[in-house]
Amino acid sequence: xxxxxxxxxxxxxxxxxxxxxxxxxxxxxxxxxxxxxxxxxxxxxxxxxxxxxxxxxxxxxxxxxxxxxxxxxxxxxxxxxxxxxxxxxxxxxxxxxxxxxxxxxxxxxxxxxxxxxxxxxxxxxxxxxxxxxxxxxxxxxxxxxxxxxxxxxxxxxxxxxxxxxxxxxxxxxxxxxxx
Numbered sequence: 001x002x003x004x005x006x007x008x009x010x011x012x013x014x015x016x017x018x019x020x021x022x023x024x025x026x027x028x029x030x031x032x033x034x035x036x037x038x039x040x041x042x043x044x045x046x047x048x049x050x051x052x053x054x055x056x057x058x059x060x061x062x063x064x065x066x067x068x069x070x071x072x073x074x075x076x077x078x079x080x081x082x083x084x085x086x087x088x089x090x091x092x093x094x095x096x097x098x099x100x101x102x103x104x105x106x107x108x109x110x111x112x113x114x115x116x117x118x119x120x121x122x123x124x125x126x127x128x129x130x131x132x133x134x135x136x137x138x139x140x141x142x143x144x145x146x147x148x149x150x151x152x153x154x155x156x157x158x159x160x161x162x163x164x165x166x167x168x169x170x171x172x173x174x175x176x177x178x179x
Contacts, residue, residue: 041155051128067101070149077113081104148175
């Protein structure tokens with residue numbers, strides 16, 4: 001009888017372990033969204049790590065933060081959610097208030113993919129290239145990831161996942177209260 005109970009308990013444990021692994025592996029990107037105090041970068045200053053312009057010049061990201069609220073969107077050409085959100089970001093950039101600046105940060109990409117992506121969407125806001133080191137410093141584990149930064153360079157909030165217009169507006173209202 002003890003053996004049967006042990007086998008049943010072992011079976012239940014194995015099913016729970018398998019289910020846990022399955023849910024982590026198949027997690028919906030919508031469930032990865034982070035805002036508020038949860039993300040590592042929130043309430044920290046942005047990195048001094050230089051970024052690169054599309055023309056190959058080294059830039060200090062903090063010097064590009066000219067608006068009260070700066071939205072830095074980390075993307076890659078091979079990222080399907082990045083492809084989905086790009087038209088929304090371009091439209092938002094055309095309608096946004098003057099106290100907000102949008103910056104695209106291309107990461108983990110090859111030049112050919114980046115060029116094709118930019119030719120396809122033709123974003124009308126600044127695009128810079130971030131290094132692998134910067135991705136690690138910012139603890140960017142999923143893309144797209146978007147950080148909201150004040151003009152002093154402090155990260156106000158972070159959002160992981162595809163930004164839809166309604167969510168973007170909600171996050172902006174949230175950070176306007178903290179900037």
